[in-house]
Amino acid sequence: MAAIEGLSNKMSVADFYVGKTIFITGGTGFMGKVLLEKLLRSCPGVSNIYLLIRPQKKQNAQERLQQLLHSPLFDILRKEHPTDLQKVSAIEGDITQPELAITTSDRKILLQSVNIVFHSAATVKFDEKLKVSVAINMLGTQRLVEMCRRMTKLEALVHVSTAYCNCDRSKVEEKIYSSPMGPDQVISVVNSLEENLIDSLTPTLVGNRPNTYTFTKALAEYWLKENKGDLPLVIVRPSIVISTVNGPLKGWVDNWNGPTGIIAAAGKGVFRTMLCEANKRADLIPVDMVINLMIVSAWKIGTQKSKEISVYNCCTGLRRPITWHHFINLCFTYMRKHPFSEIKWYPDGTITSSAIRNNIYRLLLQWLPAYILDAVGWLKGTGSKMVRVQVKLQKAAGCLEFFTMQEWEFEDSNVHTLSLILNEHDQQEFCFDVARIKWEDYLENYVLGIRRFLFKEEEESLPEARKQVSKFYWIYRIIQIAGVMGMWHFLALRYAPLRQLWSNALRLLVHIARMLSILK
Template identity: 25%
Template sequence: MEPNCVQFLQDKTILVTGVPGFLAKVFVEKILRIQPKVKKLFLLLRAADNESAMQRYDVGLRINTFGPLNVLNFAKKCVKGQLLLHVSTAYICGEQSGLLQEKTFNMGETLNGHGKLVIETEMEIMKQKMKELHKQDCPEEEIAQTMKDLGMSRAKLHGWPNTYVFTKSMGEMLLGNQRENLPVVIIRPTMITSTFSEPFPGWIEGLRTIDSVIVAYGKGRLKCFLADPNSVLDLIPVDMVANAMVNAAARHAGKLGSQTVYHVGSSCKNPITFEQVHNLAARYFTKKPLIGRDGSPIIVSKGTILSTMAQFSFYMTLRYKLPLQMLRLIGIIYPWWDGNKYKDIDRKIKLAMRLVELYRPYVLFKGIFDDSNTELLRLERKEVNKEMNDVFQFDPKTIDWEDYITTIHIPGLITYVLRK
């Protein structure tokens, strides 16, 4: 009989990377709260990021791709190493549709099937481009944009929508290829949100995933957004992800040669659509509006959801871009014209375009994340943990989305992020 999670953690030595990240904090807090007799926790602290924006592709490769390999090599040297648990992201699937399986990547696999992905080549391309830009003595802003564009172009060349999921995918490939006999568990959470219940409901750190849209809407800055109203937003509270991690570690520790992927999300068992989230946010901020700088309540409208880029571009042109061009033309004709007249419009355009570019792969997403492995883990651990099931809850079917969004998540955003 396998030990329950509390028993499993007793006298264990655990190395936790990614501290002081949001998920890592919740994971460490959970361990210390439920098992004070854990032997040792080694926390690998992330140093202050002194890297300039120009090296974001350089940094993505080193952290998301080669970082897991470095940890794996360290783990293989540990005398009694039992398990490597790696947190990735469900969205390494790119923009695929349908039911997405919990399967591993093969080394060199691409999402579009065009050619073979060679990780060392990607690193060399990045290094050569950086060397070339420095040799040309380019300004930092130009280097930053060039490296950002390079990362996006390399990602899209192989079928991924952005640099982040591209580099995370390569990290998984390296783990699978180099793991040898060490048991490896890959946790792929979807969009991580505030705590469902532990250590208390609604705690969150910084704006995460869809939260930028919710806050911008609540502040009255977002009148229109690109999204398919029927697209499923796969949200999952952070404490459920941490609970799944503990359960998976207890399940696979010491099982030599195994490699298992777990999707931790809600789209398969308890889906919620973008339109539902939008309606809940509209209802919340209508009843409990945020307060503007002038001390008056911010009135929100229902807003406009456009389901294609063509519709969104047309809307932005009619509502903002044409008026902005006219205001700028007035400024050219009349030098005395106050340029501040069009700054607010320009700011709204930039905010909307930035959010659209960031969320486009997700708000138009047509995939559902299969969680068969995770469901099996839930069922197995339910029997083992018995009376402690509530302590390790990670079943998305227990989430009442209306209650969670309106009484836990949005209030948590206001309290812990907006500080109001």
Template identity: 35%
Template sequence: MSTVLPEGRDLDGVGEEAAAVDGPNRPTDLCSSGTAGGNMTSVVEYYTGKNVLITGATGFMGKVLVEKLLRTCPEVQALYILVRPKAGQSMQQRVSDMMKCKLFDRVREDNPDFHQKIIPISSELTQPGLAISPEDQERLKACINIVFHCAATIRFDEPLKWMDDDIVLDITPRLIGDRPNTYTYTKALAECVVQQEQDKLNIGIIRPSIVGASWQEPFPGWIDNFNGPSGVFIAAGKGILRTMRANNDAVADLIPVDTVVNLTLAAGWYTAVHRPKTALVYNCTTGGINPFHWGEIEHHVMSSFKRNPLDQAFRRPNANITSNYLIYQYWILVSHKFPALIYDLFLRLSGQKPQMMRIFNRLHKAIGLLEYFSSQDWEWNSENMNMLMSQLTAEDRKTFNFDVRQLNWPEYIENYCLGTKKYVLNEDMSDIPAARQHLRKLRNIRYTFNTLLVVFIWRVFIARSQMARNIWYFVVSLCFKFLSYFRASSTLTN
């Protein structure tokens, strides 16, 4: 979510994705400030000379936003990004690592010194005043024109934190009511807070659905994390995930990350230039415009990973989606827990530490959090998104494309799966022939196991029972008669 940061006010608790807004002209004694406002028709022109503040810039969507701004609006004055030290890394190290990311390769080719436009500010959004030093506060107040607020936790079950933990744990179910988790609850709270301040700020709110890999920019299929559908796709590609509880006919409202970023930048322009009287909410979704269903996703993900397998898959990709609870539990037992127990037994016998059951338990928890969203349909109003598109020039519609009617789903899913292989797992594409050979090996192992299982069943249940043998011989006899009839019919026809 983004908004202007007014003097004396912080954004504690504000939710994740929203459009940029334009602040008033400010003095330039502490840092250079571009022209604000104006009746410009071009999005690129609007961002020229502007100083932009971004929260969550080191996150998935934040990085794509930074890259897009630097690449398509090269005359932007500066990007101030709020960063906190994390996992033993300093603020400077985190920013340096971010700028080395492959995501910035196209920007790097055009401008090797692009990093000079990125100015990190030490901050911690969970602290009063965002833990920004007084000196940095004055610096930002003096020059920032636009704020993009993209920072948020991405854990669906994050505990609420505003009083004693035991009390919060007790009242959380009553607070969230019919909402599935604290994630959606706090999103709603954030929107409420922002809309209460809309008479003081120029605000636009972007509501993306399930954000996935890039569609087109900076290159198709870019993704850098296991969150959301990415982890599910990888688990399926590795042959670990074999079943998932979802409605095959429900719309899987995926939205590419570059589509969200393009809409956000365009909404920032519109909010600043046209200054709507109320905060506009842009539902950035695909379901009502270009729907794609969970059953279709399952088919295309499996097909993609069979053509371009992940290295050292545990089993051949073959997932089963069902909305029936009992069938789902059956597949969990047969396809997840039973193989995990066998593999962990093998690891123990070979002197290694068992790990598969622990992996499957984590996987079950992750897909369990998604069940609410993969089993239902929602209808989202796209009027504001369509209105915004109509306000853009032909050139801006091309540069900041968020027209999801143009999205080819099979191609997108193919690139998404390849992106998880290349950018998340860092696997070499030249190793695909070896990965295919590994899948053939797994297929042969499966056939051998199934054959041995049939022989075992024969020996235990059929060979020891006269009635079972009679039934078996009757079935074989029927099959033989059918084949004989089929061959005779073929001969007469010829």
């Protein structure tokens, strides 16, 4: 305990970043944007921030940077500290290319000035082809590390991995596990074979892991362990990353990845069944807590040098667990309280651990309505897209099933210890203590965030949306009651005991209706 008290007297996190130059890969992604905003807002002494940005067909790196800085996430900075945005510069490059495709002049700037590197560039597509996943998640990491070795002022390198890179284990400690097949072997296989042959070998290579993402992330970690040398390296492993829990915008989210796309579709009424073990833990983590941990982990390695690789499992399962059942029920509650506009049906659904039952529900509750709506749209000439939507949703749900049908114990003592050594101000400003999460408040803001930031719906549209969801509610209940009554009637015609019970029930309903009319 004395050691912890001693560490807590070190310079504050913000003071550590004074005068620092930072290089970020993956800066245009979901986590990268939150990282950039947090550094500018909470570490105002930062000198320069360079973002590695890949040019696109219609936009160069500088144009993509300007688009990024006009995100609602940066509204407060633009209003209160607009000059701080001038600290951000785009470095044109590509993580999949030699030397990251950075020009000689830009590379010289980075090698001579960068103090801290945050490496969050990755392909997070679960169904990505192995060749692409290796090129980005493994070779991209290797190329970055080679550049970091030549940085003369480097104090910290933060590598973003995933808690699920070791999902072939039920208990995952904060350490790097060895791999049955070495990273160099996998790279050699991928580079020497035709793509169609690689695709056919992928299930064998991936083994017990569900996808190429977790597989290549695990191999990247193992390669880092074997090749880090003297680099000041830390690894942060978040679980399932969703919207912000705190500022500057509660509930901010800018992509449909993971559960977000499924929840959004359920709120629109077009997704109604999910293969899931209801009582398993849903290890969800707010993106800003992951970012705070990344920033603090760089402070830790920068102020207390260590030759060991610190690994941080950034998860909620042990200290603030929530089940899939509770998560989904809360989301439905808030999607009815704050409904999306132009919904297709009343937001409701079911989760089941039976694949057969899930397929039946999917056929009756999703595919059949989709074909009916598309047929009506075709007849009206308004277009048909609901079947295409269902194809995408089925693919997205399939990618999640491995994670919704199982649970893991992610040990997080390193994260907990790191939180304890912060002073009181830094514990508030850079909070990653998941025990503070209030799931009800957080998930209400999550739903509001999907509504505002993904569907671009303003608060003024809520009254009309509530009228629509109320109308669908009554239609939905009437259909349910009619269905139950129809089933009873069908059974009553076949079985004499049920026929008498059915007749008695109808007489009772008629009697109640008459009494109500007399009272009026």
